[in-house]
Amino acid sequence: MTLRLYDTATRSVRDFVPREAGRVAIYLCGLTVQSEPHIGHLRSGVNYDVLRRWLLRAGNEVTFIRNITDIDDKVLAKSIEYGRPFWSIAYANELVLSAAYRSLNVLPPTYEPRATGHVPEMHELIKVLIDKGHAYVAQDGSGDVYFDVRSFAEYGALSGQKPDAMQAPDDGPVRAKRSPNDFALWKGEKAGEPVDASWPSPWGRGRPGWHIECSAMCWRYLGAEFDIHGGGLDLMFPHHENEVAQSRAAGLPFARYWVHHALLNLGEAKMSKSLGNVIDLDHVAALGIRPAELRYYLVEPHYRSRIDYADETLHEKAVAYRRIEGFVQRAVERVGVVPPGEPSAEFVAALDDDLNTSAAMAAVRELVREGNTALASGDDEGVRLALAGVRAMLDIVGLDPLDPAWGGGEQKADLRGVVDALVALALDQRAQARTRKDWAAADAVRDQLKHAGINVEDTPAGPRWTVDDAR
Template sequence: MTLRLYDTATRSVRDFVPREAGKVGVYLCGLTLQGPPHIGHLRSGVNYDVLRRWLVSGGFEVTFIRNLTDIDDKILVKAGEQDRPFWSIAYANELKLTAAYRALNVLPPTYEPRATGHIPEMHELIAKLIADGHAYPATDGSGDVYFDVRSWPAYGSLSNQSPDDMQSAGDAPERGKRDPRDFALWKGAKPGEPADAHWPSPWGQGRPGWHIECSAMCWRYLGAEFDIHGGGLDLTFPHHENELAQSRAAGLPFARYWVHHGLLSIGGAKMGKSAGNSLDLSYVGSLGVRPVELRYYYAAAHYRSVIDYSEEALRESAVAYRRVEGFVRRAAERVGAGQLGALPAAFAAAMDDDLNTSAALAVLHEVVRDGNTALAGGDDVTVRTALGEARAMLDILGVDPLDPAWTGGGRADDLRGVVDSLIALALEQRAQARGRKDWAAADAVRDQLRQAGVVVEDTPQGPRWTIGEQD
């Protein structure tokens, strides 16, 4: 594997060289749990799941950390609005996020730490920054502790900005700051905040700032230096800029590569509940689009590109996947599922080129076209080879139709079983109509199934059905 990745820190595509041969440490900034996830959030999990699968396929042992921010200003606001404990809101949304990732066949992380479980590590980092002159407790009695931006000359390098051009950090009143751009490492307890949302510290009762949480968890699980730090492009500043500054100032080499994915927008605007344009998995399901098809929709775009969501584009992507799925199922019926085959060289080259999944999918569709031609011609040897190659590529993307994740063991699969039973009943009614030579009734059943996206093909072995059109 000669993987090349775009590194935000250098603003260039670089050869990926891990810190330790054969091992890769990846940290992905997870969600702040003030609300349930929408499909914009879920793109992140899928994108980095593909990266992880590709690294594993290259022989690397991957330690994958995806954190959860379960204490935050926004969560406390929700707690006040709903008159609920902050941790109750965070945990409820964590369960929804876990279920959504499972539905999308996102592999569970090696560890999934919560911010509230790492207060001691945060205290240690903050104390180190104060001792080295990079942070200071506020003198206004608030109990806040701030990072001194001017003490770190490299501040702004990740986002390619000058501190002189930045606005106030906006995370606390400026009265206690030496500079408006200084950001909070520790937030003193404020009147009216829940008593269980505070922890004792050398600087008084309080809670962590957003940025120090991730630095502490990176350090705890991946050590002073690790390979890849990921997240959405919107996290580059201020979150990742602040992580980088405070970690380096505390003496940690920190991340070797910064990999950011593009956002999923709708109508050109960032998706979010506050904007009133948030769509979740249940909405996608109401369109008749399955989780595996949503995952394919994510993979069809390069991870760094912006996806501007439209229902039409999602449906088109679902139809494209169904064509691939149809080949895999027909081929497996003909020659058996077999084992995953070898990855075509062109697919591997596309993935090594900064995870160019759009180019990789072009290779997949070429193999599927060849496989369908072989199916029509009765060339079982070519069918078997095409099936193995197609499944190997689909496995890297996490959308192999024969993967047990999609064929059994979850609620989505239970629903698939219900669909299978309903289609079988319709086909039985069609067969009965054909048996009594009621061709109009038989054709009506077939047409109704087609309108629902089910294609029926009559074969010498009996009717076979697939989702979507065939190539």
């Protein structure tokens, strides 16, 4: 495996070399859970799930951290708006998020820390920054602590921005800062905020700033230096820029590679909870799109390619996945369940080339075409080889229709004989009705099967049935 990744920090595609051979440590910035997730959020989980699966396929031991931001300005705003404890809002939305990830066959992280569980580590990191002269306590009595941007000469290098051209963060009064660009590490308790949303600290009661949360959790679970830090392009500034500054200023080498995925837009703007332009899982389900089809929609474009959402495009991708799934089902009917084999050379080359899932899925579709040709010609060995290869490649991107995560998988295939006998009985009754030209009875049998989740397709070789997994 010679994986090459586009590293945002160097703005180049370079060979991925883990810090320790055979072990890879990844930190993915998770969500701020002030509301339920939309499919733009889920793109992040799916894209980095593919990266993780590819690294695992190569025999690496992967430690994968994906955090939960359960305390910040947005969560507190929701708490005040709804008159509910901030933690109850955060936890309710975290449960919805976890269920959404499971529905899309995203592997669970090694650890999924919450920000509120790591306040002591944040205090420790802030103390180091103060001692090194990179942070200071505001002199206005607020209890705020700020990072001194001018003390870190490399500030702006990750995002390519010039400090003098940056917009000042709105996280504290300018009068309390040495420079308008300084950002909050700790926010003193404020009037009007929920009383349970603060912790004691050496600088008075308060709560952490957004950026220090991730630096502290990276440090806690992955140590001073780790391999890959991931997230959306919208996080590169200011969030990731500030993470780099405070971590390296504290003496931590931090991330060796920065991997950012492009956004999922609705119209001309990114899909955003704050803008109110979101497509959630309920909308997708109402369109008749299954979770596997949504995952295909999110996987198929290259992770650095922007997705412009449209219902029509989602339906087109769903149809494309159904064609692949249809081959797997027909192949299993012909030759039985064949375990995953080896991915094609084209597929491997595509994923090694900066996770080019677009080219990788093209390789899957090409092998499906070969498999369909083998099915048509009665070449059972060709069908077996194609099925094994297709399953191997789909497994790597989390889309194998026989994976139990999609509702039964191989266990479902093992029960095929029992179900087939029952369906065959109904189809025989339908055939008899058609022979005597009792079209109403024939249609009634077909409708009953459809109601039970069995789709019947009339083909030149006779009727073929499939299970409607969307039920």
